[in-house]
Amino acid sequence: MRYGKLAEAQAHFNLTERAFRKLCNRTLKFDDITEKDCVLNVDQKGVDMKIGLDIASLAYKHQVNQIVLISGDSNFVLAAKLARREGMDFILDPLGAPIKPDLFEHIDGLNTCDSKYRNTTFKK
Incomplete structure (x- = not known):
């Protein structure tokens, strides 16, 4: 597991989908929005790079x-390709999320540790 840095300068609040729909339907007025109608959105920076470096280090x-990578992010294409080129078995667990063909091309198997997605398990 890797932690990144919170991009605090880019943190912002978003309306929940429910509040947004109510605003659009005019069943909620802008002045009546409360904290429950908002959600904090903060991104982590640098996590993909750290994981990619870990994969490269383990491979070399x-x-x-x-390696079992729990992600469906296509930012890991190069790391997966490198690991396989170094002879490692590279398994991806996207937790039910769709994966792009360029990432799928560079994995040895697709598996999941989440029981609600177990029926998607297969080996290439």
Whole structure:
């Protein structure tokens, strides 16, 4: 598990979908919006880079035989490709999220640890 830095300068509040619909339907007035109608949106920065470096390090040092990446982010295409080129078995667990073809091309298997997505398990 890797933690990034919170991009506090980019943090912002968004309306919930329910509040937005009410505003559009005019069943909620702008002046009546409360804290419950908003959600804080803060992104982490640098996590993908840290995980990619970890994968590269493990691959080059041949410290493991298999990596299971819990993500569906296509930012990991190059890391998956590198790991496989170094002889590692690269398994992806996107937790039910769709994955792009360019990432799918560079994995050895697709599996999930979340029981509600278990029926999607297969090996390429």
